[in-house]
Amino acid sequence: MMRRLLLALMLLLAAPALADSSLPPAPDANRQLADPAKEAEAKKLMETLRCLVCQGQAISDSDAEMAGDMRALVRQRIAAGESGPQVRDWLIKRYGDYVSYDPPMSQITAPLWLAPLALLAIGALIASRSFKRKKR
Amino acid sequence: MKRALLFLPIIFFIGIAAVLASGLFKPADRTVRSALIGQQLPAFALPAIVPGQPGLASTDFGKGEPRLLNVFASWCAPCIAEAPILTRLKDAGVKIDGVAIRDTEAALQNFLARNGNPFERIGSDPQSTIQFALGSSGVPESFVIDARGRIAHQHVGDIKASDVPVILAAIEKAR
Numbered sequence: 001m002m003r004r005l006l007l008a009l010m011l012l013l014a015a016p017a018l019a020d021s022s023l024p025p026a027p028d029a030n031r032q033l034a035d036p037a038k039e040a041e042a043k044k045l046m047e048t049l050r051c052l053v054c055q056g057q058a059i060s061d062s063d064a065e066m067a068g069d070m071r072a073l074v075r076q077r078i079a080a081g082e083s084g085p086q087v088r089d090w091l092i093k094r095y096g097d098y099v100s101y102d103p104p105m106s107q108i109t110a111p112l113w114l115a116p117l118a119l120l121a122i123g124a125l126i127a128s129r130s131f132k133r134k135k136r
Numbered sequence: 137m138k139r140a141l142l143f144l145p146i147i148f149f150i151g152i153a154a155v156l157a158s159g160l161f162k163p164a165d166r167t168v169r170s171a172l173i174g175q176q177l178p179a180f181a182l183p184a185i186v187p188g189q190p191g192l193a194s195t196d197f198g199k200g201e202p203r204l205l206n207v208f209a210s211w212c213a214p215c216i217a218e219a220p221i222l223t224r225l226k227d228a229g230v231k232i233d234g235v236a237i238r239d240t241e242a243a244l245q246n247f248l249a250r251n252g253n254p255f256e257r258i259g260s261d262p263q264s265t266i267q268f269a270l271g272s273s274g275v276p277e278s279f280v281i282d283a284r285g286r287i288a289h290q291h292v293g294d295i296k297a298s299d300v301p302v303i304l305a306a307i308e309k310a311r
Contacts, residue, residue, distance in 0.1 A: 021211045021238035026263045052168050052273035065238065066274070069264035094271035096171045 020065055028075040029068030035079075042075050045084040048102045049074070049091065058101060170271030170279075170290050177205075177285050178269040182259025185241055186248065192233050192259030198285020202310035204230050204303070205279040206255070207267055209237040210247035212275040218294035219251035225300065226254040230307055234258040235266055237275050278303070282310035 033039040046060040051067040059067040059074075077087045088100060097103045105113055172178070177194050184191035197203055206222060208215040226232055234255040236244055239262070261267060270279065273292075280289035280303070289306035291299065 019211075019213070021209060022240060022243060023238045023262060055166060066264060070268065072263055073265060073268055091268070092171075094171055094268065095168060095273070098168060
């Protein structure tokens with residue numbers, strides 16, 4: 001009993017393992033660009049980029065260090081004159097379509113785009129048929 | 137015919153349940169791999185971070201021999217587990233270079249003193265810029281760069297003792 005209590009106490013006192021570096025976030029991670037048009041373009045892109053270490057979140061929503069560094073990368077590239085789609089293509093070339101929440105139409109993603117249309121068509125068919133029956 | 141149709145929803149339900157259950161027992165592989173395998177190493181030049189050890193540039197690769205590019209950090213726990221394996225690879229004749237992600241000189245020196253220093257060169261990447269250029273999504277990760285400077289192989293996560301033959305085979309193939 002005493003031992004368990006002691007163990008529980010030790011757990012309370014244990015320091016959490018650190019999985020983050022001791023460097024502060026990159027300046028551009030949380031600082032808006034001076035040019036509002038460029039900042040808007042960067043923000044639009046950041047909302048569609050996947051955080052690679054927290055895969056359900058966009059980099060604009062994540063406080064992970066890597067997401068911060070990725071925001072800095074997006075801002076720096078857009079400030080240097082690249083367009084949003086150019087930065088997105090640069091990242092897709094390195095990580096594949098997976099890095100983007102706005103995947104382009106391809107053989108693999110076609111069902112994603114076409115399935116809703118097919119389901120709508122089926123729904124419309126069922127609806128029109130059942131309405132016809134009622135008329136009779 | 138109509139009676140058979142009545143069973144359609146339950147069959148549909150069982151189908152979906154089976155797909156979900158299989159996902160529970162065999163989760164999908166969420167590893168993000170670099171899309172650059174087979175392509176030329178992107179150009180970069182990183183400054184040194186540890187005194188007495190040169191920095192790292194893309195021009196250090198592709199000089200007629202394969203090299204192992206290890207993306208690591210002193211604040212990364214699996215990197216500590218990986219360190220003795222890297223030393224083993226070095227003893228087996230593998231040339232290893234490091235990219236230190238978001239690191240400080242003091243922390244890195246401490247890390248190398250504790251865990252050994254198998255690196256010929258170490259470049260400092262304080263904003264993970266080169267990590268993104270490589271298509272790497274975490275620490276540690278290792279890339280085999282072939283004799284002509286192309287990315288031949290990627291290993292995501294720490295290299296375990298059981299991975300050594302795979303890495304050595306990839307190095308041999310990259311000659």
